[in-house]
Amino acid sequence: MxxxxxxxxxxxxxxxxxxxxxxxxxxxxxxxxxxxxxxxxxxxxxxxxxxxxxxxxxxxxxxxxxxxxxxxxxxxxxxxxxxxxxxxxxVTALGDLATDVVARVRAAGSLKVIGITGSNGKTTTKNLLKAVLERVGPTVAARESFNNEVGAPLTMLGLTLETRFLVAEMGASAVGEIARLVRMARPDIGIVLKVGLAHAGEFGGIDATVRAKTEMVTGLLETDVAVLNADDPRVAGMAGATRARITWFGQNGTEGVRATDVVASATGTTFRLHLASGETRPVAFRVLGEHHVMNALAAASAAELLGVDIDLIVSALESVHTAERWRMEVMGGRDGVTVINDAYNASPDSMTAALKTLAQIRRPGQRTIAVLGEMSELGELAGEEHDRVGLLAVRLNISQLVVVGRAARRMHISTINEGSWDGESAFVETPDEAFDLLRSTVRPGDTVLVKSSNSAGLRFLGDRLGEFFS
Structure with a gap:
């Protein structure tokens, strides 16, 4: 402090x-x-x-x-x-102290604050933007997922008078919480990544989730910039709710920061980056999963607004090879077995993205195994969303599904009820049972995805599997 x-x-x-x-x-x-x-x-x-x-x-x-x-x-x-x-x-006092410190640092120097929110991708985007900005000047960013009413102000209190950039994750479990964090940090740039079903049960439905995430842009001033995902209609609709200037990022549009020629593989994703200025460069992005390209575009958008050179942006993006601990973390290696530990968190959107990545990176003749646990905080949507994920595993032709924990059992039921699938699904009660099953059934060359919400504890199962097959 x-x-x-x-x-x-x-x-x-x-x-x-x-x-x-x-x-x-x-x-x-x-x-x-x-x-x-x-x-x-x-x-x-x-x-x-x-x-x-x-x-x-x-x-x-x-x-x-x-x-x-x-x-x-x-x-x-x-x-x-x-x-x-x-x-x-x-807790209120902690936030008040953070508000005071941010204001003092801003008044004393050239601090720029970037706020990031969205149902998925906040931590990855934060890490990518930090990797870019720390090459330009002293940068403070949240460690892990410090993005709530306690974690966000603790991050802000790490500022010094020399800090040039504050990258603040802003999460919420209720309407009004992001607005409070925006008032603390007063972002110059506010990024909204995506609005999905993550925490929908806590918010009270998707409409309340939209209102909560919109708080990022309604709190911006005319002199600020809102960076919005052009590919998400719910986020794009926020353009009418802010006084700030709008800039866009996405893969489908023709404005703002874009990606073309996107090719995903087991070693990452290559794409061509197009900045809003018209400058363009190829990017060899080592973070696994095509869905992370959108996070890279969001980070590049903010960096461009802050005057960062495109070659520095690309170099920084290419230097990052893991989104965060337990997020698409590649492990293993013995006998050609790859373990992808993505069990820090899970929502219907991130579960879909992870399964699609697993299917995309499969080589001819290679088996894919999805070890899936509960997606928490979905409220009344939990049953149908777990059903949908199970059916997606069938439609993507995942070779083997292992469902862990009674709260996720509907994934297993929905897959075995799908007559068109000739694959296999197994249900176990505990991560220990899952480990014993996988230890004996994983074959050389298999790729194993471990994915669940944090509360299911499968991230530790992923670590055990990664160590066993290393």
Whole structure:
């Protein structure tokens, strides 16, 4: 965090400062990291005691102090000899502090903020854009998927006065949450990737999802730019909801940043990149899956708006070979067995994309195996969407399907009920059972896709398979 004194921090979060035996004064300056995780505390850090669903951050405050925290942001005063700021709501205070820090850094220098939202692809696009921008100047971007009301402000609090670019993922599980994050970061560029059924159960349906994602562009000013997916009608429709200038990306249109000559393979995807300026270059993109080309186009769109040269954009895109841990992560190799671990998250759209990739990269005579688990947070749509994925596996002629977990069982049922399929489907209750089955049935040369929502835990199954076949 940038250096602020205790008085300034208290004012930013609307809290009451208590020195409580600390040797600090209201004018003492703090520049340590801010975190809600006591395990990440180091000397000079600020610990935000966030109440949680399972436990309460206040219980870990003593550990934070032992590890070197010099300031606690708490909802009630604790009997600890350390400076404390008491606030009504710790999560709100965290956001208020992030808002203040972003505004100070923007006022002090040349900070540009890029906000990214969408049902799928946020983390990949963030990583791609970070790879481009960090070649131009100091760049701060979320680690992993820090994109909610806690993770996003923690990312923003990593700014320094030298930071030139902030790449902020903005996720949500309810209407109003993205709007709050937009008010914190005040993006100069707002990217909307796609609107799909991810988290539709939490939002209350696709229409509510559209409203939530539209908050990215409604919060932009006339001087800002909205970067919209021209190939997604729901995203394209957001053009009428913003005051900002519009620029487009996609594969099907003729405007904005585009890709042509797209060819997917087991080593990545090649395509020709066309910038809005008319400049064009071939790209050998090593991130597996044709669907990630759209994320590359979104990143290139923002980079072009920020004045980055096309050759630098292409070089940076080509340097990235994995979207993120557990996202189309290629593992294995022994006996020609390839394991694709894509089990960090899953929605109907991302599940479809992963299965299509599996089918696309299959070589003649090669077997493909899809190990699939639950797609969570779909609400009343869960049954029919799991059915649809099972039928898609049949229609793509996937050689073997292994369905893991009772919540995903309808995938298995829908495939065995499809009389036109001469493939096989197996159902197991647990990842351990799946591992035992696959260990004995995978043949040399097979390609195995592991895909599920995070909650199903199949990412660890993917790791076990990758290690076993390495």
């Amino acid at each position: 940038i250096a602020l004194n205790l008085r300034e921090i208290a004012q930013a979060v609307g809290g009451e400062l208590h020195l409580h035996g600390s040797t600090l004064t209201p004018e003492s300056r703090i520049d340590g990291a801010v975190t809600t995780d006591s395990r990440e505390i180091g000397p000079g850090a600020v610990f935000v005691a966030k109440p949680g669903d399972v436990t309460d951050g206040h219980l870990f405050a003593p550990t934070a102090v032992e590890r070197g925290a010099v300031l606690l942001i708490v909802e009630h005063l604790l009997d600890l000899p350390v400076a404390q700021i008491v606030v009504p709501d710790a």
